[in-house]
Every structure is written in C-alpha cells, then in structure tokens.
Amino acid sequence: MNPLRTVAQPVIIAEPAYLLKRGIAALVSDMVRTDVLFIDDMGELNSHLDKNKVHAVFIDEQLLTDKPSTDLFFQLKEQTLYVGLSANPGQIRHKNKFDAVMDRSGTKEELVAAVESVLQPGTGESDKAGSLLSSREQEVLKEVALGYTNQQIAAKLYISRHTVISHRKNITAKLGIKTVSGLTVYAVLNGLIPKDQIR
Amino acid sequence: MMGKNTVTSDMKMAEVIHMNYLLLPVINRFGIKLGFGDKTVEKVCRDHGLNLSFFLDIVNTYHDPSYFPRDKMRGYPATLIIDYLLQSHEYYNRTMLPEAEGMIEKLVSTCSGHCEDLRLIEDFYRKYKEELQNHLSGEEIHFFPYVRALVEGKTGGKDLETLRREYNFSYQAHADEHESVIAKLVDLKNILIKYLPPDYDVEVCNNLLYWLFIFEDDLKDHERLEDVILLPVLENIEQQFRNQQ
Ligand SMILES: [Fe+2]
Ligand SMILES: [Fe+2]
Numbered sequence: 122m123n124p125l126r127t128v129a130q131p132v133i134i135a136e137p138a139y140l141l142k143r144g145i146a147a148l149v150s151d152m153v154r155t156d157v158l159f160i161d162d163m164g165e166l167n168s169h170l171d172k173n174k175v176h177a178v179f180i181d182e183q184l185l186t187d188k189p190s191t192d193l194f195f196q197l198k199e200q201t202l203y204v205g206l207s208a209n210p211g212q213i214r215h216k217n218k219f220d221a222v223m224d225r226s227g228t229k230e231e232l233v234a235a236v237e238s239v240l241q242p243g244t245g246e247s248d249k250a251g252s253l254l255s256s257r258e259q260e261v262l263k264e265v266a267l268g269y270t271n272q273q274i275a276a277k278l279y280i281s282r283h284t285v286i287s288h289r290k291n292i293t294a295k296l297g298i299k300t301v302s303g304l305t306v307y308a309v310l311n312g313l314i315p316k317d318q319i320r
Numbered sequence: 321m322m323g324k325n326t327v328t329s330d331m332k333m334a335e336v337i338h339m340n341y342l343l344l345p346v347i348n349r350f351g352i353k354l355g356f357g358d359k360t361v362e363k364v365c366r367d368h369g370l371n372l373s374f375f376l377d378i379v380n381t382y383h384d385p386s387y388f389p390r391d392k393m394r395g396y397p398a399t400l401i402i403d404y405l406l407q408s409h410e411y412y413n414r415t416m417l418p419e420a421e422g423m424i425e426k427l428v429s430t431c432s433g434h435c436e437d438l439r440l441i442e443d444f445y446r447k448y449k450e451e452l453q454n455h456l457s458g459e460e461i462h463f464f465p466y467v468r469a470l471v472e473g474k475t476g477g478k479d480l481e482t483l484r485r486e487y488n489f490s491y492q493a494h495a496d497e498h499e500s501v502i503a504k505l506v507d508l509k510n511i512l513i514k515y516l517p518p519d520y521d522v523e524v525c526n527n528l529l530y531w532l533f534i535f536e537d538d539l540k541d542h543e544r545l546e547d548v549i550l551l552p553v554l555e556n557i558e559q560q561f562r563n564q565q
Contacts, residue, residue: 127385127540129498129547154385156548174495200499297514300500303507306444310437310515 128240130176131156135166135184136206141225145179145206148236163190170194170201177202177239179223182213191215202239202290220290254295259313261288265301266308267318326387327379329362329372336361336379342534345415346382349407350375374400382541393549398471398557401550402464408542409456416535417449423528426521433519441511448504455497459546462488467550470557479565480558491551498543505536 132149134157136142146157155176160166163184169175182205185191195203195218202220207213210222223235254262264274271289275282293299298307308314327336327343333356337344344354351368365372374396380387393401424445428438466487469475475483484490509532512525 127544129502129540129543130495154544172491174499297510298507299503300507302444302447303504303511306440306507306511307515309440310511310517316436316440 126153128153128155128176130174130200131158132176132240133158133160133166133169133178135159135161135163135178135180137161137181137183138225141181141206144232145236148233149240152236152240163187163194167193175201177204179204179206181206181225182215185214204235204239254292258288258292258295261285262292262304262308263313265289265292266305266314268301325384327361327376327383329360329365329376331361332356333359333361333364340383342537343379343383345411345538346379349404349411371396371400374404378404378545381545382538388544388548390548394553394556396549396553398467398550398553401545401553402467405542405546405550406460406464408538409460412456412539413453416538417452420528420531420535421445421449423524423531427524427528430521430524431519434517435519437517438520441508441516444504444508444511448501448508451504452501455501458497459494463494467554467557470554470561475561480561494551495547498547502536502540502543505532505539508532509536 132153132155134142134145134149136145136159142159142161146159149155149157158169160169161181161184166178166180166184167190170178178201180194180203185194195215203218205213205215205219205222206225207222208225210224213219213222216222221235221239224231227235260278261274264277269277271282271285275285278285292304296304296307298304305314305319309316309319325339327339333347333352336347350365350370352364356364359367361376362372365375377389377393377396381393424442428435428442431438466483466489469483469487478486509529512529512532516525
C-alpha cells in the first residue's frame with residue numbers, strides 16, 4: 122500500500138445523517154492523513170471557515186437553504202475544496218460552486234471515486250484525461266508566473282475571479298505544482314515565459 | 321491501537337532501528353546515539369532521563385502514519401513538546417537543508433549541455449531554504465517563547481492581545497507559513513520527477529530525490545505535531561490565562 126499523503130489542513134464533514142458522515146470520514150482517512158471535523162451547524166461551520174484554513178468541506182445540500190449563511194459559506198476561499206452531497210447530484214443547488222458532487226445513495230465505488238478525485242489531485246480524472254493544459258489554462262499560468270494576482274488576471278483576461286481560481290485549481294491538479302514559485306519554474310522550463318521576465 | 325509494527329517499551333532499541341532505519345534521526349533528537357547493545361527502549365530512555373511515554377508516541381507517530389493518539393499527546397507539557405521540536409529544527413538546519421543544497425549544487429555542476437534549467441531549480445531551492453530557515457527561526461524567536469511565557473506565567477500583567485503582539489504570534493500567519501513550506505517542497509519534488517530537463521546526472525538526481533522524500537515526511541510530521549498537538553495545547557493555555565484574568 123502507498124504511504125498516505127498528509128494534508129495539513131483538516132477536512133470538514135457537514136452531514137447530519139450519522140452513517141453517511143461516518144462513511145465519508147472512513148473513506149477520507151483511507152486516502153489521506155488528516156484531521157476530520159464534523160460540523161453540521163451552519164453558523165459554527167462559517168465561523169470555523171472564517172478563522173481556519175480547511176482543505177475540503179463535504180456538505181449536504183440540505184444545509185444550504187438559508188440564503189445569508191449559504192452566501193457566506195461560498196465566499197471564495199481559494200484553498201478550500203467544496204464537495205456537495207445530494208440525493209440528486211445532477212440537480213444540486215449551487216452546482217457551479219462545487220469542485221465535486223457526490224451522490225448520497227452512491228455505491229461504494231462511486232463514492233470512493235468521488236472522494237479520490239477531490240483529495241488526490243493528479244491521480245484522478247485529470248491525469249487520465251492527459252496532463253496537457255488547455256490554452257486558457259496556459260494563459261492563466263503565464264500570468265500567474267509573471268506575478269499577477271487573481272484579480273489582475275481576471276481583469277486582463279476578461280473572466281471572473283471565480284473562473285481564474287477554478288483554472289488555477291485545474292492547473293495544480295494537472296501539473297502537481299501548487300505554489301506560484303513552483304508554477305513559475307514550470308512555466309520557464311516549458312518556454313511559456315522567458316527567464317528574464319520573472320519578477 | 322497497538323499494531324504488530326508498533327515500537328514498544330520492551331523492544332530492544334537495536335530492533336527498532338532494524339524495523340525502520342528512518343527512525344534513527346528521530347531517536348538522535350532525544351540525545352540517543354548508536355551502540356545500544358541489547359538495551360531495551362525503556363532502559364535507554366531511563367539512562368537518558370527521558371519521558372518514556374512521550375518518546376514512544378513521537379517514534380510511533382513518525383513510524384506509522386495511522387498512529388496518532390491526539391488526545392493523549394495533547395496532555396504532554398508544552399515545554400516537553402517544544403524541546404523536541406527545537407531538536408528537529410536543529411536537524412533541518414544542520415543536516416537536511418545543507419545536504420539537499422549540496423546535492424543540488426552537484427546536480428548543476430555535473431550537468432552536461434543546457435544547464436540554465438537546472439540553475440532555475442537551484443534558485444528555487446535556495447529561496448525555499450531561506451523561507452524554511454525564516455520559518456524555523458521565527459518559531460524559535462516568537463512562537464515558542466510566547467508559549468513558554470504563558471506556561472511560566474511570565475506575562476507581566478499584560479493581556480493576550482498585547483502578548484501576541486509583542487511576541488509577534490498569529491495563528492493565521494503560522495498556518496500560512498506551514499502551508500507554504502510544505503507545498504514548495506512537494507512542488508520541488510514534482511518538478512524534478514515530472515519536468516526535469518534531460519541533461520542531468522541520474523545518480524546525483526536520484527540521491528537528491530530520496531533525500532527530498534525523507535525530508536518531506538519528516539517536515540510534515542513536524543508541522544503536524546505543531547498544528548494538531550501544540551496549537552490546541554496553546555489554545556487551552558490561552559483559555560486558562562483568560563479565565564484567570
Ligand atoms: Fe517547527
Ligand atoms: Fe512549523
């Protein structure tokens with residue numbers, strides 16, 4: 122068996138159904154070495170997210186009924202992965218805000234695949250699809266390597282900040298490189314930007 | 321949960337090393353050197369005046385990723401944990417970082433052909449080394465002394481906010497630093513594994529990678545001890561301090 126990857130920030134499971142939350146926790150700890158927290162009160166969850174860095178949140182869509190607390194929940198936290206749990210994943214509310222959606226009644230294999238695609242970037246879907254960056258992703262990567270912020274990149278490329286962040290998540294998942302300085306090295310090695318343009 | 325592969329007090333220290341030689345630097349951090357003869361773990365710890373239970377927990381969390389008795393470890397005195405963390409810092413400063421740097425320098429100097437790219441990686445490493453050294457010394461100057469001041473009651477009648485400011489300690493900044501020093505190390509490994517340009521010496525680079533894997537595991541274990549054990553212990557101490565005021 123491969124040694125488990127350590128994730129420094131915890132994973133939060135916001136799911137009122139006892140068996141389901143235990144089940145997801147078990148899948149998570151099979152896959153990564155991390156702390157798992159159970160919070161199914163939106164107020165508590167939002168204040169936790171406000172104060173702490175969190176690697177991923179698995180949340181039941183039933184908790185996302187109240188508008189103010191839902192808006193607060195989705196306020197962009199770049200490092201956090203959002204996973205929705207739904208009885209009807211195709212129709213889940215706020216679909217475009219989630220990094221992944223899981224079927225509450227999925228088979229073990231489906232659930233494992235879903236958790237894997239979120240927690241083990243690079244070994245899931247994106248790798249199978251080949252690790253080539255799309256041309257849009259290359260553009261975003263270039264700007265990142267040149268030292269621009271998400272806000273600046275959004276303005277330069279006429280896309281929303283949310284879209285920039287989503288491209289960045291994909292770039293990181295495909296390349297296995299997360300930090301700006303690491304991405305810069307990649308960009309120079311691959312001729313996306315000349316060395317003398319690094320800030 | 322004591323698995324078959326757990327280090328126990330009645331094992332011989334020599335067996336422990338045979339079971340997992342990567343524990344050697346961890347054991348060294350407790351002031352223990354080779355040449356244990358047939359002494360058991362318990363005997364060696366007693367000879368060195370160590371807290372046996374703490375020693376076992378540290379060695380086992382390092383040895384077995386699934387072994388992590390959170391609540392029990394949060395019961396150890398903060399100063400005991402800090403002393404161990406300081407020893408790890410010394411190891412990173414004295415051994416881990418310079419060794420890796422030496423290997424990277426060798427990688428560049430044995431390069432044949434287009435070596436610009438390898439220099440880029442060397443640059444990345446140099447900056448990383450500086451960042452990690454700053455993180456470590458920051459903890460030594462701010463974070464640990466802040467915890468110690470609270471534990472020892474040397475707070476001069478000040479409130480927490482003032483103390484935090486004086487010691488320049490913030491949970492958020494600390495968490496950001498941890499995330500960055502781990503992420504950059506992982507990035508460096510991936511850059512070497514996935515994107516290394518071809519004009520390099522295989523042996524030199526393999527050695528570097530072996531070393532970086534060990535480095536990463538060690539550092540992650542270290543930061544986990546700080547994040548998941550020491551910080552909650554600190555939060556407790558802060559709470560007690562507030563209650564007393
Ligand atoms: Fe440290
Ligand atoms: Fe640290």
